[in-house]
Amino acid sequence: MARFVDTLEDVTKEGRKIPKENYLANGLYPIIDQGQEYIAGYSNDADGLYRNVPAIIFGDHTRIIKYVDMPLFLGADGVKLLRAKIPNPNYKYLYYALSYAKIPDTGYNRHFKWLKEVEIPLPPEAKQAQIVRTLDKVSELIALRNQQLAKLDELVKARFVEMFGDFKSNSLHWPIEAFPAFAKIDGKMTTDYVKYADYPHIGIDSIERETGELRGYRTVKQDGVISGKYIFTPEHIIYSKIRPNLNKVALPTFSGLCSADAYPILVNKEKCTRVFLAVTMRSSFFLEYILQFSARTNLPKVNREEIMGFKMPLPPLDLQKKYEVYYEQVEKCRLTVQQGLDKLEVLKKALMQEYFG
Numbered sequence: 001m002a003r004f005v006d007t008l009e010d011v012t013k014e015g016r017k018i019p020k021e022n023y024l025a026n027g028l029y030p031i032i033d034q035g036q037e038y039i040a041g042y043s044n045d046a047d048g049l050y051r052n053v054p055a056i057i058f059g060d061h062t063r064i065i066k067y068v069d070m071p072l073f074l075g076a077d078g079v080k081l082l083r084a085k086i087p088n089p090n091y092k093y094l095y096y097a098l099s100y101a102k103i104p105d106t107g108y109n110r111h112f113k114w115l116k117e118v119e120i121p122l123p124p125e126a127k128q129a130q131i132v133r134t135l136d137k138v139s140e141l142i143a144l145r146n147q148q149l150a151k152l153d154e155l156v157k158a159r160f161v162e163m164f165g166d167f168k169s170n171s172l173h174w175p176i177e178a179f180p181a182f183a184k185i186d187g188k189m190t191t192d193y194v195k196y197a198d199y200p201h202i203g204i205d206s207i208e209r210e211t212g213e214l215r216g217y218r219t220v221k222q223d224g225v226i227s228g229k230y231i232f233t234p235e236h237i238i239y240s241k242i243r244p245n246l247n248k249v250a251l252p253t254f255s256g257l258c259s260a261d262a263y264p265i266l267v268n269k270e271k272c273t274r275v276f277l278a279v280t281m282r283s284s285f286f287l288e289y290i291l292q293f294s295a296r297t298n299l300p301k302v303n304r305e306e307i308m309g310f311k312m313p314l315p316p317l318d319l320q321k322k323y324e325v326y327y328e329q330v331e332k333c334r335l336t337v338q339q340g341l342d343k344l345e346v347l348k349k350a351l352m353q354e355y356f357g
Helices: 091-100 125-164 274-282 284-291 304-308 317-356
Strands: 008-010 029-032 041-043 055-059 065-068 073-075 079-084 176-178 183-185 200-202 229-232 236-240 256-258 262-267 311-313
Touching (some): 055 091, 073 079, 091 317, 125 317, 183 304, 229 262, 236 274, 274 284, 274 317
Parallel strands (some): 200 256
Antiparallel strands (some): 008 079, 055 065, 176 311, 183 262
């Protein structure tokens, strides 16, 4: 085992930081910051470009670690640029080793002090190269599965516009209906946690943002939060009413309880399908409407009256049902791809444990 301080050094001062307001959407040179996106933006000014690559980027606030093999600029805040101190370093190996390190999440604070406590296994160079080849292959397959899921998301959205037009301009001239005409908020709450102890509990974090997929939830008993919760069934839509999650919309296939930070919504089946309304509420059309009410406090919530005031074009029910059939076919494909992705994620975790645990 090698200590972090004997293996890597902080050379952030050698990189030039670009203020966020100067990021370009496209350009010659990437700007790497501590965010989820690999590349945050671009610059066309070569002055101060860091060229001593490969290198490793550490997000001091986010704990995100990135391997960079191209000349780069740094994002303006919370970025640590790391360079190896050991001879003949395999930067990709060091990246994987640091990615496995257990760095505690202390919120929006500095985490570099924890990273400096990490110890890194350093097997012979040939073994490091073999480990990198294996993890690269699994990572490539994971990236491919994620690309497939993204393409399926695009298909669902594109088909919606193809069938129903642009809602903002109502390009196909559907009749405009107010929310109470096609759906209602079904606010049945309970504090009977004995009766519902083994039912699923859906918190906001359990809802995937783009797809509404429900993942990582626990039972009411396992969750252990004693507060009022809404009852939902497979007839409901679950809608997050709290920013920054105002486009989290789930279509449960089971009954359970959901956080009071969400609303269970029932559609009027004579006017609207669950799928049609859920996809609409995930769209920018609905988000633009609802955001106008959500900037009042540091933790804003949308209230019932604001949702009930929403109006939208309402195509014929038979056309909505045709879209629902298409949506469900895509969801079957998504499930297959997601299952493959889950297996690859488990495999990668097992390999990381074997190599670095």
